[in-house]
């Protein structure tokens with residue numbers, strides 16, 4: 514399994530918790546030596562225009578450091594999705610996150626919708642049609658849902674069960690009710706629902722189960738094509754272990 518990461522994701526580009534110093538390092542510590550690392554290139558403005566309008570891009574551009582890192586995050590997500598197209602599971606260890614970025618606005622530490630840019634680029638350039646996006650972040654990915662609201666070829670799901678078992682059951686039920694095939698499965702991988710993070714619920718082993726559930730679905734319905742990219746997750750003392758658990762499940 515490959516991990517897409519860039520040194521510049523360590524840069525503190527803002528004062529929000531997604532940009533906190535040491536966050537990427539806490540994950541790298543856990544993954545180092547266990548995965549093959551791939552360095553991405555920044556997305557182009559044309560790539561970002563696939564899902565955002567020009568005025569939103571210009572509003573991010575007003576903050577040059579954020580703009581640079583946000584383009585690099587979108588590029589990281591694109592690279593991650595391209596590797597997944599070779600039926601190899603892959604994780605985009607990127608920041609800033611993206612799932613609260615809609616076509617013309619963003620909030621919640623997000624600027625460009627990394628997963629949406631990658632899925633739309635594949636749909637435009639890699640001859641794929643149908644994608645399924647599972648968002649396991651604590652927060653609903655309103656940006657991703659908005660961007661694909663009118664597209665019947667991109668499914669978005671955010672489980673929200675009140676406890677661990679119901680949560681995992683919701684995810685399994687949603688996927689097993691999908692009888693059609695998809696070209697690729699993407700995971701918006703937030704870890705802020707962990708018991709020691711903001712959501713106070715999931716255990717580390719649950720991320721392994723999530724990985725296993727999406728892997729099984731991808732093998733049955735997407736020719737194995739699956740990828741995940743980092744969204745939220747703010748407790749550096751457990752974040753790396755949770756990422757590792759998800760990746761072990763997805764492998």
Ligand SMILES: [Zn+2]
Pocket residue numbers: 650651652703705744745746
């Ligand atoms: Zn979140």
